[in-house]
Amino acid sequence: MADPTWDPAQYLRHAGHRARPFLDLLAQLPDPPTDPPRVADLGCGPGHLTALLATRRPTARVTGYDNSPEMLRRARAEHAGTDRLDFAHADVRTWTPDEPYDLILSNATLQWVPGHADRFADWIAGLVPGGTFAFQVPGNFTAPSHRLMHELAASPRWADRLAGVLRHDDAVLTPEAYLERLTDLGCAADVWETTYIHLLTGEDPVLDWVKGTGLRPVLTALADDPPAARAFEDEYRTALREAYPSGSHGTPFPFRRIFAVAHKKT
Template structure:
């Protein structure tokens, strides 16, 4: 599956909700003075910049395959010392000898077979290095199952066959834990479901527009994409009812995420 096109403004529209898993993830990294920190799938760069605040003496490198995202990152943070943004493909990335921390937040679900990549990084990273990964675990949630069912309907099947991944997109937490333990790493793997309260009309559709719906919209013409969105949004209304609270339209949108953090033992 090719990489989807990205809209930095749309992606950051729910910045607080998208940022919280990153901080929950990186908060479990206990590296004190890393030489080089790499953020794979850095997107528009705001979260990568927070790593420069945490480790001001380190070289912080954000890597992304989207030039649009990198342009947004460089325009905001390119002047900061010790912070660089590099165009690169996660599939081909390999850690240099000075890389002590690798972070990948909500990116590896787009990479088929990323478990093999993680296994390679576990072997290649230097003793004492940290690896921290977060991937969405909500592929069985209504937001995704309804999208797949609509894409597989007679109206859309021809244009969208093979566009969406689901059961093979990510592993269960136990799978990631076994991968890290088998490599001899100290590992911590967990999952969290965030009960996010979104505001405004079409809130869930707007959320998914920034991420999971991107491959569908890339595969359709603008007119077809608008038609698909209209049909999909009607399904979302039934699955995620809105409630008006104090004059504000709100929608509760549960979102499951999977976290893995590990350290390679000294001498390993």
């Protein structure tokens, strides 16, 4: 599967809802063991949440890492410019700490990294004693939004064009598996899950949401054929309208998330 092309503006259209899990993750983080602390945000995207992290850790030196040129341009243009906060290109699939970190955090990124749990050992090894590795990933790969996308991509009209483009439902592990992996690495770990019921507004808001994230691989694969991309969107839109009917106050959109906070022993 080729790396998708990202659209920061589309991603940020639902920034308030997307920030909720990040804020809930931050609320569970302990004070860093050293001062000033060193912090890495893996998969920083457009940088707005990395900047928030830097605000919440006012003495920390924070680096946001991402492999999307589009996202990094947005992050640097809007949030860089201080000694404490910067953004750098890195591929989470291969990134290894080159200095000790107090906190390595990843928000809604690891689902794009096949075999990401195999990287945990390297990242935890890069923490100072008492440091923290924390992440949040979607746990909704069996939800209608993903299931319908996969069914459509596998249909006779699209199978040849989109074979192997989308992630499978094993893109993330179960909470129990994450707990076992982190505990096996010698960490004291807390793993939990939360289902948010986002109330989305506007026309076809679930389609608008996934166009910023899960649908990016399809849009990238069909980028050289705009009529085909529009045709796929039209079919998908029809299915989503039935799966997520609009109510009097908007469209409820359940979204399950998996969280983990692992503390390296001192």
